[in-house]
Amino acid sequence: MIILHHLNNSRSQRILWMLEELGVEYEIQRYQRDGQTNLAPESLKKIHPLGKSPVITDGEVTVAESGAIIDYLARKYSDKALIPQADTEAYRQYTYWLHFAEGTLMPPMVAKLVFDKVRQNAKPFFVKMVANKIADKVMDGYFGLNLVANLKYVEQHLADNEWFAGEALSGADIQMSFPLEAMASRNISGEYPNIDAYVKRIHARPAYQQGLSRGGQYDYA
Incomplete structure (x- = not known):
């Protein structure tokens, strides 16, 4: 099961869109920004050392960075629908x-x-x-x-x-x-x-x- 570690008002919103386009099952683990600093909570560092969002876990696999996540999901789950044919x-x-x-x-x-x-x-x-x-x-x-x-x-x-x-x-x-x-x-x-x-x-x-x-x-x- 894919888990999206979702920080409010962040780049992880586009990963939600990606997951919905793919039509795959996923869960959302929610995190809230600090009200004063606007930074992500320390709890995100348990998922990835930098403690930033977006990050996904897919079984034993953890992927951070929006571009890497999008490419990973496109290659594994889109049946190439969201990634063009190579060498084009x-x-x-x-x-x-x-x-x-x-x-x-x-x-x-x-x-x-x-x-x-x-x-x-x-x-x-x-x-x-x-x-x-x-x-x-x-x-x-x-x-x-x-x-x-x-x-x-x-x-x-x-x-x-x-x-x-x-x-x-x-x-x-x-x-x-x-x-x-x-x-x-x-x-x-x-x-x-x-x-x-x-x-x-x-x-x-x-x-x-x-x-x-x-x-x-x-x-x-």
Whole structure:
């Protein structure tokens, strides 16, 4: 039996979606973030030394990291429905986007989140003014530029493709869902219409909705 060690408001929500798409039996072991630090509880370290979510146990096998979990589940349980055939362009795209999500897209997004919190929480006024200048310089000089370039790249890909790898939903789409949900929830200006449409498309899937109902509150990153 697969057990998903599920942390509220975390990347493990996309693993719930994956499991529902596969239609396999699974159980949920729930964990709550600390109300003050927002960190995962120490109890998760009993499952994996880093104490982070998502992590699954499948019998004697323990798998951590979203991309590794998605690839593991796709290979073992999807009868290749969620993983393209090897040595095809679709498979190369699958591999690329599976790594792009956390390796390229998430770092500048996390940096933006961190610096936004610095701006909000810095006090008194003089400290806040200095903190804002530092945050603006770092974002404008590096992370901000990379984030915009990455989002434009994704936007263009979705202008030409319904899914990230080939003509059907794959594990790459499930992996990409987390950063794109985070972005779309803050895309008030509508600057990325193809990303917005994509997020609406995956949210409309019955398996996604079922995973959402089983996972509980999810604030879209």
